[in-house]
Amino acid sequence: MSGLRRLGPALFAPVLAVVVAVVISSAVMAALQVNPLRVFEVMFDFGDTPAQQVTALVVIVNRAIPLFLAGLAVAVAFRMGLFNIGVEGQYRLATIMAAAAGAAVSLPAPLHVVLIVVVAMLVGALWAGIVAVLKVTRGVSEVISSIMLNFVALGLASYFLTGPFRGTKAGTQIVSTKEIPESGWVPSLNGILGALGLANPPRQLYGFLVIALVAGIVVAILLNRTRFGFDLRASGLSASAAIASGVDARAMVVKTMLLSGAIAGLIGLPDLLGSTHAYTTNFTAGLGFLGIAVSLLGRNRPGGIALAALLFAFLDRSLVPLQIADFPASVVTIFQGTIVLAVVIANEVARRVTRRAAERGTAEATAAEPHAGPHVTPPAGGSTDARQEVQA
Amino acid sequence: MAATGAIGAGAAGATPGGTAPYAVELRGITKRFPGVVANRDIELRVRRGEVHAIVGENGAGKSTLMKTLYGMHRPDEGAILLDGREVHFRSPADAIAAGIGMVHQHFMLADNFTVLENIVLGSEPTTAGRLDRAEGRRRILEISDRYALGLDPDVLVEDLGVGDRQRVEIAKVLYRGATTLILDEPTAVLVPQEVDELFGNLAELKREGLTVIFISHKLDEVRKVADAITVIRRGTTVGEADPKTTTARELAEMMVGSELPSPGARTSTVRDTVVLDLRNLTVTAPGGRAVVDDVSLVVHEGEVVGIAGVEGNGQAELVDAIMGLRPLTSGSTWLGDEDITSWSTRTRRESGLGFIPEDRHRQGMLLDATLWENRILGHQTRPPAAKGWFIDRKASRADTERVMKDYDVRAPGPDTLAVALSGGNQQKLIVGREMSSSPRLLIAAHPTRGVDVGAQAAIWGLLKDARAEGMGILLISADLDELIGLSDTLQVMLRGRLVATLDPSHLTPEELGGHMTGARPSAGVA
Numbered sequence: 001m002s003g004l005r006r007l008g009p010a011l012f013a014p015v016l017a018v019v020v021a022v023v024i025s026s027a028v029m030a031a032l033q034v035n036p037l038r039v040f041e042v043m044f045d046f047g048d049t050p051a052q053q054v055t056a057l058v059v060i061v062n063r064a065i066p067l068f069l070a071g072l073a074v075a076v077a078f079r080m081g082l083f084n085i086g087v088e089g090q091y092r093l094a095t096i097m098a099a100a101a102g103a104a105v106s107l108p109a110p111l112h113v114v115l116i117v118v119v120a121m122l123v124g125a126l127w128a129g130i131v132a133v134l135k136v137t138r139g140v141s142e143v144i145s146s147i148m149l150n151f152v153a154l155g156l157a158s159y160f161l162t163g164p165f166r167g168t169k170a171g172t173q174i175v176s177t178k179e180i181p182e183s184g185w186v187p188s189l190n191g192i193l194g195a196l197g198l199a200n201p202p203r204q205l206y207g208f209l210v211i212a213l214v215a216g217i218v219v220a221i222l223l224n225r226t227r228f229g230f231d232l233r234a235s236g237l238s239a240s241a242a243i244a245s246g247v248d249a250r251a252m253v254v255k256t257m258l259l260s261g262a263i264a265g266l267i268g269l270p271d272l273l274g275s276t277h278a279y280t281t282n283f284t285a286g287l288g289f290l291g292i293a294v295s296l297l298g299r300n301r302p303g304g305i306a307l308a309a310l311l312f313a314f315l316d317r318s319l320v321p322l323q324i325a326d327f328p329a330s331v332v333t334i335f336q337g338t339i340v341l342a343v344v345i346a347n348e349v350a351r352r353v354t355r356r357a358a359e360r361g362t363a364e365a366t367a368a369e370p371h372a373g374p375h376v377t378p379p380a381g382g383s384t385d386a387r388q389e390v391q392a
Numbered sequence: 393m394a395a396t397g398a399i400g401a402g403a404a405g406a407t408p409g410g411t412a413p414y415a416v417e418l419r420g421i422t423k424r425f426p427g428v429v430a431n432r433d434i435e436l437r438v439r440r441g442e443v444h445a446i447v448g449e450n451g452a453g454k455s456t457l458m459k460t461l462y463g464m465h466r467p468d469e470g471a472i473l474l475d476g477r478e479v480h481f482r483s484p485a486d487a488i489a490a491g492i493g494m495v496h497q498h499f500m501l502a503d504n505f506t507v508l509e510n511i512v513l514g515s516e517p518t519t520a521g522r523l524d525r526a527e528g529r530r531r532i533l534e535i536s537d538r539y540a541l542g543l544d545p546d547v548l549v550e551d552l553g554v555g556d557r558q559r560v561e562i563a564k565v566l567y568r569g570a571t572t573l574i575l576d577e578p579t580a581v582l583v584p585q586e587v588d589e590l591f592g593n594l595a596e597l598k599r600e601g602l603t604v605i606f607i608s609h610k611l612d613e614v615r616k617v618a619d620a621i622t623v624i625r626r627g628t629t630v631g632e633a634d635p636k637t638t639t640a641r642e643l644a645e646m647m648v649g650s651e652l653p654s655p656g657a658r659t660s661t662v663r664d665t666v667v668l669d670l671r672n673l674t675v676t677a678p679g680g681r682a683v684v685d686d687v688s689l690v691v692h693e694g695e696v697v698g699i700a701g702v703e704g705n706g707q708a709e710l711v712d713a714i715m716g717l718r719p720l721t722s723g724s725t726w727l728g729d730e731d732i733t734s735w736s737t738r739t740r741r742e743s744g745l746g747f748i749p750e751d752r753h754r755q756g757m758l759l760d761a762t763l764w765e766n767r768i769l770g771h772q773t774r775p776p777a778a779k780g781w782f783i784d785r786k787a788s789r790a791d792t793e794r795v796m797k798d799y800d801v802r803a804p805g806p807d808t809l810a811v812a813l814s815g816g817n818q819q820k821l822i823v824g825r826e827m828s829s830s831p832r833l834l835i836a837a838h839p840t841r842g843v844d845v846g847a848q849a850a851i852w853g854l855l856k857d858a859r860a861e862g863m864g865i866l867l868i869s870a871d872l873d874e875l876i877g878l879s880d881t882l883q884v885m886l887r888g889r890l891v892a893t894l895d896p897s898h899l900t901p902e903e904l905g906g907h908m909t910g911a912r913p914s915a916g917v918a
Contacts, residue, residue: 230765230772230783237758244717244747244755245770246738355811 013350014297014304017343018311024342025335034327042325043318054193055201056317062205063313064306065212065270066284070291071298071305072219073124073264077142078300079223080256081236086131086146087264088288089153094124095268096157096177099279100165102272103178112184116273117211120265127153128261129254136250142257150288157279167278176280186211186273206274215263220302232256264288293340299347312336413476415440415603416461416492416572421470423456430456432628434470438572438620443594443604445614445635448624449647449816449844454607457624458574461605462494463487474572493570495561497577501549508532508545511564535566539596555586559593572603579613591617609647609844611640623647644845661694662880666728667833667864668714673723675709682721683709685888691833691864696855698867698879698896702908706888707868708750711837714866715747716740728832741770746831748822750838750868756822757810764792764806767825774829791828799824800850816847823851827858834858837868852878872901884908 026036046056070087077084084090098120107115130149134140167178188204223229234242235252243249267287272279294312298304315332323329414437421434431453438444448454460467463481471478474490481487484494501510508528517527529545536543541559549557558578565573579587594604594617608614614621615635623630623646630646668691675684684706691697701707712718714725716737724733732740741747747770749755757766768777768788776787792806801821803813810818819839826834836855840848855878859865869875875882876896884892884907892907 225785226782227772227778228781230768234758234761234765234769234772237760238754240754241756241758241769243737244715244749245772246736246741248736248738354809 012353013346014299014308014343016349017297017339017346020342020346021335021338024338025331028334028338029331032328034331038325039322039327039331042321042327043314045321049199051199051201054199055203058193058201058203058205059317060310060313061209062203062270062274063316064309065206065209066267066287067290067294067309067312068212068306069215069263069267069270070287071294071309072216072291072302073260073267073288074291074295075298075300075302075305076219076223076232076263077256077260078295079236080232080252081239082253082256082260083143084128084131084146084257084260084264085143085292086128086149086153086288087260087267087291088286089146089150090124090127090261090264091267091288092157092283092285093127093153094120094265095272095283096160096165096279097123098265098269099177099180099272100160102180102184103167103278106181107183109183112181113186113273116180116184117266117269120269121262122265124265125258125262128257128264132254132257135257136253142253161279161281165279174280174282176276176278179278180273184273185277186269188274204274206270208270208274211266212270215266216302216306219263228255264291267291290336293336293343296347297339297343311339412440414438414473415475416605417473417476418457418461419471419473421457421460421467421472423460423465424468430627431460431467434624435629436622437632438603438605440475440603441598441601442619443598443606443617445606445608445618445621446624447607447609447611447614447621447643447647449609449846452624452647453627454624455576456627458494458576458605458607461487462492462574488568488570491569491571492574493565493568493572494574495558495565495576495578499557499561501557501560503550504548506546506548507543507552507560507563510549510560511545511567515568531567532563535563539566539593539600541593541596553586555589558586558590562593562597570602572605573597574605574607576607577609578606579608579610587613611643615640615643647845660880661860661862663693663695663862665693666726667691667693668866669726670714671724671726673710673713673725674721675706675713675718676721677709683888684713686723687885687888687890689866689883689890691866693832693862693864694859695880696859696865696867696878698869698875698882699885700869700872700875700882700894700904700908701885703870705885707837707885709888710885711750711835711868714835715745738773742773744830744832746826746829746834748819748826748834748836748839750841752815752818752822757818759809759811761810762807763796763801763803763810763813763821764789766810766821767792767795767806769825771825771829795821795824795828799827799854814844816843819843820847820850823854827854831863833864833866835866835868838870839867840869840871840874872904876901876904 029036029039046053070091073087073090074084098116101119102112102116105112105115127149128146131142131146134145135142161175161177165177166175168174168176186207189207189209190200190205193205194200221229223233231242231247231252234245235247235249235256239249242252268279268283271284276283290312294305294308297308297311298306315335319329319332322331416436416438418434418436421431421436423431434453434457436446436457446454446457459465461472463484463486466481472481473479474492479486479490481490487494502513505513508525511532512523512528517524517531519527532543532545535541539562541563543556543559543563549560552560562573562575578590591613594606597604598619606614606618615638618635621633621635621638621643623633623643625647633643633646668689670687670689673684673687673689674682677683687706687710689697699707699710709718713720716732716735716739720733724731726732727740727743727745730743732743735743747755753759756769758769761769764785765788768783771777772783775784776791777783779787789806795801796803796806799820801813801817801824803817810821813821823839834855839855840851843851852874855865855867859878865878867875867878876899879896882894882896882899882904883890884894884904886908894904894907
């Protein structure tokens, strides 16, 4: 029962946000002389044959995996009250380093993947660690430093790509790093699709899905079940109370940013190890910023983030069909934008509703007890009884 | 169970068959919220032209009652009569139309608007759709003169002091034609001189025939200003009292429903073992000034050492220093026979330092977290909260239920959010959780601040029990009765230094007050 009661408000805000976003973007589309109903029809049209439909689903899930990881990275910091806006730079730098490291060595398959993953996490953590160190030693706001480090990271990534890690010859249009040998790839999960009796689509379902799920579960356990997670959440709810309870605020900032950066380091790997096998000039960008929106929509909870990532991936997939159907692609951007706006408002509304409901509960406990009935006089003298009686 | 209702007999002429009907009469008002009765059989009779006080503890149901009268929700049973006629309010707008106005405890004014703009906001006088400032100014000045409010319509509200803001709020209500004013805890935000001014304004309102309902739990003020008093306890009215013949103590006992305990506990339980030993503690503020200056202090097992002082004389910094929240400039801190000067806050807590912080919302609670999470806050590394690296949620919840039961924390359950609790219940949870880890030394900073009489008595009882069991307690308080009543030894802190050691058994609050302001020579009396 209490689970349901807690789930109510948790679901209320995001659902409200999505509904509001649908209404607003429909209005905007109508104003642009675009029929919103047609647009939604195209968005939900996954194709006619089972193979097409499964392909659409695979595309969505593949896209959702990095978004989920990005949301997770942002959320870990958010839960402590830190705004890691630098996820973008952290994953871009981590991905190119991991790509270079993966291409430079040859190891047996599982070890090769492990090495790439570890390199990516380390680079992401180090890059986020700079933000943490600046904050605890110099008092620099993590928002400012992480945004600025994004530019540095992107610059560095371009330099590495065109300089030391360049794998393609001069003159080619798309510059990329050397390809990672096959032992460093993460095999697809299409075999499982087949086992489920679904058509085997031409697209590969990223095997990184498994790693992302494990990361989600680990983060959920870490936040909710461990002492570290308690300290982290306490710091986010009230830094002063957490410090008075014995949390070392500086160490907490460093640990949290390292963790957030390590998760951010994973964001580029589903694409890198699942399809591109090299970091290129047109490697997926912007996931770090989308991660902020996904984290907000998912209310910083791993489960919520997974759903939010799927929603954003669904919107993303509809880009191509919309353009084929001659609709402006900006429709999707408008939709994502309004979701972010609506979710910020809806979260605040939900927070107030929860508070109001909680305060309503006060009356329950403090005013007349429902079952006390007529006022019963305590036996005279009993000091404990008197104490129980006294409070209202 | 001293004198419920009996005192009301002394009230002057509550003649039911009298001439004029009551300005406000509530008959048998009952208000239920899901699963709760917030108000039950409320009877209230307010005569025209009187200041009628409603007193009761925090959470006794005063606010619910006033919301009913102001039309913010409808009663489930009972009737509201104004001047003898029954009314039904569907919203505050109805109540305002019927001449009832409410001055909220927290001001609802726009800082960047002038007094005039704030007062007319929502019922602007207009000519041809434009705001008629001249008309508004005329009416405001008329109100201001008539009730001696002394308002200047053209000042920005942000430039006004608290007392002036309150007068703007009152004018706002009068501007809307209120004849009955509800003032919700109006003195909570005022300094003593402003309180006197407010009472002067109330006298003016009364003289002009307006009715004032005054909600408060400050009994001395109520006795000073009110013509009649109605006492509410546990959601229902328990009687009326005449302020002229009732003492503050009698009123408090009506509010609480039993005889008040006094903090006094005189048998000494002081043992020989030292639990806290502060040696020449000095803490400097960023500017280089010593906020805690060469403080040396010893607390024994079973001893309550009280620190008296006007606030801002270094008490808060001393507490932070002992908890390891603020670095020392020099000196050392010893817990038992261990030098803890370089220890972290967490290690100190784990070694037996308990902490009831001065500002529970800032340092003691996570308001948006559940009670069980608040129960383990500060104890998250020890059983029952911790199991290795993990939090033992089940044991934590179970232990929270125990704390709630043992320390009388009134709340639906361990999963309730802390914000839902009244101040007294939050404080009892904090006291309970700190006691539960059986600390060797408990730092209790203003342990009964902002809690009502009942919770205060309960917390005093708990501190006394703990002291009897051998806990050392360092008590910082601004409540002189509390300090004198609970302490075995009193230290007076002035400008960061301990200036006097006093024996509380031969001390009056007046004498203590003299030491605190430095009016007395700082020689020890003990």
